[in-house]
Amino acid sequence: MSLEDDILGQRFASARAVETLGFRPYGHRFDFTHTIPDALERYGSASAEQLEAERAEVRIGGRVQTIRRMGKAGFAHLAQGGERLQIYVRKESVRPEDFELFKNLLDIGDILGVEGYLFRTKTGELSVHASRLDFLAKSLLNMPEKWHGLEDVETRYRQRYLDLIANPDVRRVFVTRSRIVASLRRQLEERGFIEVETPMMQPMYGGAAARPFVTHHNALDVDLYLRIAPELYLKRLVVGGLDRVYEINRNFRNEGISTRHNPEFTMLEFYQAYADYRVLMDFSCELLRRTALDAVGATRLTYQGREIDFAAIRRLSLREAVIEFWRRDERPTSDERPRLEDLADPDWLKRHSGAAGSGAALVEIFERIAEPHLFDPIIIYDYPLETSPLSKSKPDEPDFVERFEIYAGGMEIANAYTELNDPQEQRRRFEMQRKLREGGDQEAHQMDEDYLRAMCYGLPPTGGEGIGIDRLAMLFTDSKSIRDVILFPLLRPEGPLGLADRLKALEE
Numbered sequence: 001m002s003l004e005d006d007i008l009g010q011r012f013a014s015a016r017a018v019e020t021l022g023f024r025p026y027g028h029r030f031d032f033t034h035t036i037p038d039a040l041e042r043y044g045s046a047s048a049e050q051l052e053a054e055r056a057e058v059r060i061g062g063r064v065q066t067i068r069r070m071g072k073a074g075f076a077h078l079a080q081g082g083e084r085l086q087i088y089v090r091k092e093s094v095r096p097e098d099f100e101l102f103k104n105l106l107d108i109g110d111i112l113g114v115e116g117y118l119f120r121t122k123t124g125e126l127s128v129h130a131s132r133l134d135f136l137a138k139s140l141l142n143m144p145e146k147w148h149g150l151e152d153v154e155t156r157y158r159q160r161y162l163d164l165i166a167n168p169d170v171r172r173v174f175v176t177r178s179r180i181v182a183s184l185r186r187q188l189e190e191r192g193f194i195e196v197e198t199p200m201m202q203p204m205y206g207g208a209a210a211r212p213f214v215t216h217h218n219a220l221d222v223d224l225y226l227r228i229a230p231e232l233y234l235k236r237l238v239v240g241g242l243d244r245v246y247e248i249n250r251n252f253r254n255e256g257i258s259t260r261h262n263p264e265f266t267m268l269e270f271y272q273a274y275a276d277y278r279v280l281m282d283f284s285c286e287l288l289r290r291t292a293l294d295a296v297g298a299t300r301l302t303y304q305g306r307e308i309d310f311a312a313i314r315r316l317s318l319r320e321a322v323i324e325f326w327r328r329d330e331r332p333t334s335d336e337r338p339r340l341e342d343l344a345d346p347d348w349l350k351r352h353s354g355a356a357g358s359g360a361a362l363v364e365i366f367e368r369i370a371e372p373h374l375f376d377p378i379i380i381y382d383y384p385l386e387t388s389p390l391s392k393s394k395p396d397e398p399d400f401v402e403r404f405e406i407y408a409g410g411m412e413i414a415n416a417y418t419e420l421n422d423p424q425e426q427r428r429r430f431e432m433q434r435k436l437r438e439g440g441d442q443e444a445h446q447m448d449e450d451y452l453r454a455m456c457y458g459l460p461p462t463g464g465e466g467i468g469i470d471r472l473a474m475l476f477t478d479s480k481s482i483r484d485v486i487l488f489p490l491l492r493p494e495g496p497l498g499l500a501d502r503l504k505a506l507e508e
Contacts, residue, residue, distance in 0.1 A: 005502060007142050012506045014105050015138040021097045021105070023135035030113040030136055033059045036080040039118070040126070048120040058128060060085065061113045061136060063165065069103060075127070076102070078112060082171045086127040087114050098133040109139030109165075157483050158491055176295050177473040177485055181248060183294035184268050184467070187287055193244040193270055198233035200226060200250065206448050207231030207390070210253040213263075226252035231390065231464065234271050235419060236454045238462050246270035248469070259481040260411055263490050266469040275463040276392075276418040277402040281379055284406060284414060284465065285313050288377070295476045303409045303475050306375060313377040313406070318366050319343045321380055325370040359386025359399070374407035381405075383417075389429040389445050391417035406467075409475050416465035423455040 015025040034042070039058055043051065062078030062085070072091040077084045089102045093116075106112070113134030121127050144166040156163040156170075163170050185195070203222065205212040207229030215224050230249045237245050248268050255261060272279070292299045292310040299311035316324065319340055326337050342348045349361035353368075362384050374380070381404035385393055391401035403417035420426050430447045437444035473485035483489040 004141070008140055008502060009506060011107060011138060011140040014107060015140070018101065018105050018135055018138060021101055023097070023101065025135065025138045027113075027134060027136040030061050030134055031059065032061050032113070033057070036060055036062055036078065036085045037083045039085060040083055043118055044126060046118075046126075048124075051118050051120060051126075056118045057116070058118060059113065059115045060128065061111065061134075063139075064106060064108050064110045064112055067106060067108060074102060076106070076112075078114065079165075082168050082175075086121070086125050087116070087130050088119075088121070088127050089130045089133070094130055094132060098130070101133055101135060107139060109141070109143040110135070111137040111139075154491070157489050158494065160487050173473070173477045173479060173485060174487065176477050177469070179295040180291055180472055180476060181268075181469060183291040184287065184469075185248065186294075187290055188244075188246050188270060191244065191283075193246045193272075194242065196234070196237060196242070196245050196247055198227075198230040198237075198247060198249070200252075202227050202233075204446055204448055204450075206445055206451070208251075208253075209445065211255060213252050213254050228253050229267070229466070230269055231466075232448060232451045234269060235459060235462065235464065236451065238271050238273050239454045239457055239459050243273035243460075244271070257490065259483075260471065260474075262470065262482050262486055265482070265486070267466050268469060269464070269466040271419070271462055271464040273460045273462050276461065277381065277404055277416055277463055280416045280463040280465050281315065281381070281404060284379070284416065284467075287467075288313070288406075291472070292476065301476060301478070303478055304480060308376055308408055308475070310377055310408075313379060315379040315381065317382045318362070318370075318380050318384075319382070321370040321374075321378075322362075322366050325373045327369070357386050359384025363387050371407070372410065375410050377406065377408040379404050379406050386432075388417065389433050390420055390426075392420045393425075409471075411471050411474070412468075413471045413475070414465060414467045416463065419459065419462040419464050421455065421459040421461060423452050426455055427452055 018025045039060060043056060046054075060078065060080070062080035065077040065079045065084055066075075068075045074089050076087050076089070078087060089099065091099045094102075113136050114128055114130050115132040115134075116128045116130040119127060119129050144162065156167070189195070201215065201217075201224040203224060205225040205228050207227075208231070210228040212225040212228050215226065216222070217224055227249075229251055230247050234245055234247060246268065247270075248266065250264060251267055252264050254263065257263065288310045289299055292301065300307055300309045302308075322343060323338055323340070338348070343362060346358040346361075349358050349365065350356075353361040353364040355361040355364045366380075370380075382394065382397075382400050383391070383403040385391070385399050385401050388401040388403050391403045394400045394402055401417060403415075405412050405416075406414035420429065430445060430452075433445040434447055437446070470482050470485050473479070474482060477485060479485050
């Protein structure tokens, strides 16, 4: 018998003994007067004399974190909401069955309700002097040692519930993530945007360059795709007269997993009619500044040991970024640095990249030369048309489009552009993408004729943007991996646990 099986058997026997005492091993409703965080906030600064005078009665619930038994009395800590509060259990102050429960049957990890009054111990710790215990749930498996022993990364991601119990900092990460989403939603709604929902299963995927997941609908006998982006549906809504729309959406891309990529991820995507990418640049700077304030209380924060400031976002064109960062780590001479004319010369671009098209070559050079240096928040704007099939061309430079990306912490966190609204030009772009697809580019965009039909009814001048919620959460919580900010990241399936059979055997 393994150690885990032995513990499981002991805990199961303890649950039966709890029932024999008159408690339910898995209780029902518990009417509390305070959460533990509420009690600490309200009474945390009260002196012993103030508590004695007020004799504040409380009913609290939480998970048992520590137990110290000392003959006819003892202490325990209950944890809830990322905080903990001590309880004091004395034989003369509680029912006989309560003290028997505390003395012999209570295990670390059990969930307990306590009624009593608040006081301060001789060491000054705020505590509940218990008058009654309510047993709420038995933990059949061991908690990580000292509650802070869960360090194995695989276990933390796979058993996120245990990670949240054992590591208080993990809870704070997801509270911050929630604040990020709430701030973004509030700011958009203050500006007249309305939240919508678009299909997750689509007959034709689009809106980004990515490979989709494929599923099948039996009744219709058709293949469907999990969306890689909601873009084309949201722009259909703008055609329909919803001038300001947004969606906080789950996207799915059948691609590799890394510290910055998860096949299932969350984006904010929004569209504003009668605007362009310049309007969205200004809006994005304010959006990120306020989100930082709402989420962490400051615009300056530390990510991976370096300070970044969301109140100071630079702006550089893509070509300016290549020139600025050209061979920065190689002590360049002035002759080595390219000029704007070089970056418009297809032959020069091909000599310095492995890409065939001049637009793709310029982006490849940018990604190799400039992108690794983009740690401070920065907007990079004006991308080649060749790599931006849904963006509107610049009037004075038709080979470039009105598009920008935002980088921070060495990551792209947003992508935006003035939307292409000429259906004939969109058809030509789709056809260009189809040729790339026929040439082997599996991420090239498909021809979407229904979207073209919607455009034929008239898409007003529109700016659209997508912001990566997961990467923003990484920055605001100083998390190195995207898995740290996704509650249940995708992992390889585990082998059989056999837990159901082991639980069944305990009943027999």
